[in-house]
Amino acid sequence: MSETEGTLAERTLRTQLDLIMLFADEHVLPRIDEAVVHRAPSANCVDVRRVDGVLVADWPDESASPLPETTIAWLLWHIEWWWSNTIEVCRDGNAVGPDSHEWSGSVDRIRTLADRWRDVLATTNLAKPIAGLMPDDTPLWEVAGWVNFELTKNVAEIGQLLTRYSNTET
16 A cells, blocks of 8 residues: 555545544434433343443344344443454454453443544554454454444444434334
């Protein structure tokens, strides 16, 4: 990747992230409160629970049919878990399994992780191969595209749950 391509890729990835976070900050995250965070959208649902004083997530049986739905708490936990792992691995650290990640219990951690991710994009060679997140070593620019996509998907899922809950209360 040439320097010009790297600069354009970084700008594109950061612009995508900024747009996702603008949407999240204006339309989704401020609407999350205790009344909705653990609300189950159905009887077949995964959530985050306090176990021995720690907030841990249920891990769904991915072979189940149908797959369970998720609570907003689970989606927030999920964003924190994979984003923390991705940042750690991109900084040459080690990933942790889902059973080892404790949820912060708030939306503030998402904003902190967004800032840390911006720093990764600004200070790390986007052509750097990243091992351990995808089946094969993958350049950071490709991992970053996946992160932005995954964040967009999770924020949209949270927004859809909030809309569903708002519509059932009217």
